Amino acid sequence: MRGLILVSPSSIFLPPNLRITLPLSPPLALPFHELHLNSLHFPSPSFSSSRPDFRVYADDGDTDGGAPDEYDMDEEEVEEVDNKKDFDVEYDPLGPATAASGTVLDEEIQMVQSESFVSTQGWDSEMILDYRINEEEFHKISLLDCDFFIRKPPDPDDDVYDFREMYVTPPDTDVYAIPKVLAKMPQKYIRCAKSDYGCYNVTEPPIDAPRDPMYKSEREVLKVFLTKHYRNRRLNDPEFVLDFEEIYVIDSKTRSITRAKVLVTALGGRNRDRKSDLLVIRDNGNSFKIVHVSERVDPTTVIEREEWTKTRQDMERHLRKLRDFSISNWF
Numbered sequence: 001m002r003g004l005i006l007v008s009p010s011s012i013f014l015p016p017n018l019r020i021t022l023p024l025s026p027p028l029a030l031p032f033h034e035l036h037l038n039s040l041h042f043p044s045p046s047f048s049s050s051r052p053d054f055r056v057y058a059d060d061g062d063t064d065g066g067a068p069d070e071y072d073m074d075e076e077e078v079e080e081v082d083n084k085k086d087f088d089v090e091y092d093p094l095g096p097a098t099a100a101s102g103t104v105l106d107e108e109i110q111m112v113q114s115e116s117f118v119s120t121q122g123w124d125s126e127m128i129l130d131y132r133i134n135e136e137e138f139h140k141i142s143l144l145d146c147d148f149f150i151r152k153p154p155d156p157d158d159d160v161y162d163f164r165e166m167y168v169t170p171p172d173t174d175v176y177a178i179p180k181v182l183a184k185m186p187q188k189y190i191r192c193a194k195s196d197y198g199c200y201n202v203t204e205p206p207i208d209a210p211r212d213p214m215y216k217s218e219r220e221v222l223k224v225f226l227t228k229h230y231r232n233r234r235l236n237d238p239e240f241v242l243d244f245e246e247i248y249v250i251d252s253k254t255r256s257i258t259r260a261k262v263l264v265t266a267l268g269g270r271n272r273d274r275k276s277d278l279l280v281i282r283d284n285g286n287s288f289k290i291v292h293v294s295e296r297v298d299p300t301t302v303i304e305r306e307e308w309t310k311t312r313q314d315m316e317r318h319l320r321k322l323r324d325f326s327i328s329n330w331f
Contacts, residue, residue, distance in 0.1 A: 089245045089262050091269060109188070109191070114151075114153075116133075120166055125256075126180070129177065131176075137152055138151055139152045139161060142171065142221065143222070143250065144221055144252045145171070147172065148179065148250050151163075151164065157191070159191050161189070163190075164187065166181070177255075179255055179256060179257055180255060182258035191229040191233070191234070196223065197222055197223040197285045198219060198220050200218070201219075202216070202218075203217075221252065222253070222284075223251055225250075225260070226247065227244065227247050228248075229241075243274070244274075260288045262289070263289045265289060276294075278293050
């Protein structure tokens with residue numbers, strides 16, 4: 001007998017000072033998704049650490065602030081080489097997103113020439129390769145349906161990614177292929193924090209075999225989010241925050257990587273205080289919105305609202321069997 005528990009309500013808040021814990025779950029909702037942050041150097045919750053704290057909070061609704069704003073960039077921003085071209089970042093027209101903004105330059109990470117480096121950009125996706133790679137030189141990202149490899153430049157923090165060389169394989173195999181790249185990737189090194197979105201698959205022991213093992217819980221990672229460090233700052237930097245406008249999504253089912261489409265509703269445009277940002281992730285990890293920390297809603301309130309909506313729908317389906325008109329006067 002198998003049951004499925006997915007950890008997350010319909011929306012998740014992720015503040016920029018990063019460590020993720022499991023949110024509450026609606027008791028009536030069978031799918032219960034989670035967003036679990038496990039950056040390479042983040043310790044498990046049971047140990048003390050000097051790393052910045054990252055937590056997840058739940059949002060109330062899925063209301064977006066209208067059509068995206070036309071964000072005008074100056075020439076210096078357009079020429080930035082770190083892919084900061086406002087790609088798939090939308091600004092809510094209700095906020096002063098078009099205010100004058102100065103050029104924000106990233107801290108440069110020195111490029112290191114590697115004899116084994118092979119640029120895979122521009123290759124046909126899903127093409128099987130006739131050579132093996134040294135997996136020690138790559139970030140290995142294990143998902144439910146595949147393993148993803150991204151070039152890992154040498155760095156003490158072990159959080160630098162080189163998206164110019166990437167591979168994908170079936171789980172725990174050495175049959176390497178070129179992944180599907182659905183958006184433009186950065187052309188230089190960037191620092192990223194890794195978080196994953198998945199579920200827990202809980203298996204109950206069979207009734208007729210009492211000597212079998214007790215409940216077994218397996219974690220299945222469906223997507224992985226790589227969120228860029230703002231200005232490529234290190235984790236121990238006192239000004240460290242995450243740049244929620246630049247998130248790269250690795251999908252287990254499609255064996256692909258893309259850049260998230262982000263809507264910014266927080267006021268201030270590019271020059272806002274990033275420490276007050278909260279990231280809302282909805283629709284099974286497909287919708288991303290940045291809101292101000294003041295818009296955070298208690299997870300219990302979100303669960304109560306969603307349970308009430310579901311209860312009304314269930315009652316409406318029941319009452320529909322007892323009457324000859326489609327919509328109840330009560331609802």
